[in-house]
Amino acid sequence: MSAQSKAKLDEASIAGFADHDIITPKHNLKGFSRKVKARYDEHGFDLDALERAEAALAELSTEFDDWMRKEVVRLGDARDVVKRGGLGPETRPVLYRAAHDIRGQAATFGYPLAASVADSLCRLLDGIADDRRVPVGLVSQHVDAIGAIVREQATGADNRTALTLSERLASVVNDLLVQIEGSPSIAP
Template sequence: MAKAKKTELQVQTFATHQVITQPNPLRGALRIGGDEHDDPIARAEQALAELSSEFRDWMAIECQRLADAYVNVQQHGFTKTTREELFRASHDIKGEAATFGYPTAAAAADSLCRIIEHAPDLTKVPTELIDNHVKAIQAIVREHARIDKFGVQQELSRRLRAVADEYLAAVNHDRPEHLEAILAPSIVPAD
């Protein structure tokens, strides 16, 4: 078979099938230097490994931000500003914690976010429910280095989620659009 031009389709016919190979005009654009080529995933993983010593400090800062937001809620009640601060702090932990190696903190923060999002009236949410979430997140981050505590952390996050879901299902019984979101499984990694 004559070598086809790079701009033409190549068709190989066999007894039971055909193989069609499309031209790849980008093939010449890729340059591999020597035997080793640049692996962006490996570079990203190495960068994360180099930064991992700072993860604990970053999580401590995020926990302090959550605690400060919660103190504002306690002092001023739930206003638009205090609600947004508390939600943003818990949402940031939810998004960052698993990447930083704190998946159980992410699960607890997700549960707190759900309360803030789906409670019809935050002023009627039992203080202990929010308080327990904030304290649990802080404890999970503080005790993270203790490997023997991981099972306790998982169970704590699981129970917080169950209590939050039970509360939200009860207060949203007449709001079916919220019930659907409340009863949906979490997409946050729990382990």
């Protein structure tokens, strides 16, 4: 870190090491928020920030279905490439990223069961390192399930058909990982 950069941080303490610096601010955000009289709940969450985030989400929620459809198309396209050319070093990361993005976003977009199926697909891909041993048919069933959940707008976790489909795919993946790898994947 240059001397000029350090001068700009005159309110911080800087501990220098051979390969890195640790910058400790003089004032933390919690202390600053007390000065501006932020409201906190019993768990220490800033209520004003939560309200702003909820308002922003509500404003964006009209676009959630469109975003989910686009993510499903991206996942379907990745699956189609895998079906044509097999799973490999170029295709696995694209398929995994598409499934991973749905796993992380679908619940926020109102599709918790699509997130669950995407999680099962990610666990399948995480759990079997050998591309040749990943059953493309099972991958395709996951993609089709996610597509059906979004197409049918199965937005609640109480949709019996989508819930059964999600649970069954997760069970098949667990059984397969035990059969192939000796244990189910514990990857997040």
